[in-house]
Amino acid sequence: MPRRTTDYRGLAESSRVRLLRAIQLSPGSTLRQLTERTGIHENTARDHLRTLEQEGLITTRPLRSGRRGRPATTYTAVDDTSTNEAAHRRVERALQKRRLLRTLLPEHDRTGGLAEAAVHQLDVLQEHLDDTGFDPEVDPRRMVVGLVPCPFHRIVSEDQELACAAHARLLQDTLAQVPGPVRLEELRPFVTPQSCEVRLAYYEASE
Template sequence: MKLMRAVQDEPGQKLEELAAQAEIHINTARDHLRVLEEEGLVASRPLATGTRGRPPAGFYPVCGPGMNPSADERVMASLSRGDMLRRLYPSLDRSSVIGEEAQHQIDTLVAHLEDVGLEPDLDLDRLEVTVVPCPEYDLCDENRASICDVHERLIRDQLSQVSGPLEVEQLEPFVTPDECRLTLSMRKQRLPNPAMPPRKQQR
């Protein structure tokens, strides 16, 4: 969690910088980054140094399509699973309420929450998702709020990997002793400014 937070806080940092920020050994950081990349949560890119030799890698949170092949595969698998479940159980189809794109964002989000053990319970009419507290919370005595922040940013990144209007409005930890609540909202579309004249077409 510390390493993921370090990647989120300053995208593009090198291995040595992330290890120091997370206060872990560089070899431990290397192993954890490899796992995070395999899980589709982190992407590495060569950094231009202007010197000869193999460039070092910078690490970034996966916040859009095409950044990490594993993330892209997970997204496609979650969409296929969601479509299949809705064919088997038409009552699960809420696209008439939230739209097809938002439904696909939900597919991706649910797959992520299930993967990290948060057991999501959806109320799509209210755009609310109830989850159990994350397993890491009780393992960390300090900076517990930062764990919730990491999860919230991961959720935002998951929603951004599929085109759609849903975004995170609020993540409330411990609304009950054993539940946290995620509230989503529909992104408002920009309306044309009536004060701005229409752009003339070029001939």
């Protein structure tokens, strides 16, 4: 199928996934620190980091050192859309699209009984998974999302633990971008040879 205009390019390269994982593990890292940890050449890493920022996956800040000259740039994964305009636009588009679909196809809406904030979180999560290249099957009542196929199969073949950990954290951050009670409980890779499963948890406000 042709690539949708909203699809993530940021996760299409294994080097970008490695950089994203390094940032997730050490937020506020500089370019030099990231290249040392990943072994990726500085010029290549700089281009990949620019793409990750444009895709709304990471945000940049200057490192305040108190020294003269241009400050180094630090990189942090996005869990707050106020830090990245691309992430903010993605959330807004996801909410608008899912709201419209529920209006046009009410017979397919299975979110009844969930708080509005939880529905918004699921909307954004489903759009993220669609954009990433999964074919998510969301069950709001069981709070389970089936994923098939895995678009990271090439990266998984190189380093499954890294690829799955990076995406699990990305799911967590995606849910955090919308205030609500839904949290990631577990990403279960390859529950079948062709599919993975996301398990979510619903936390009441008092918790």
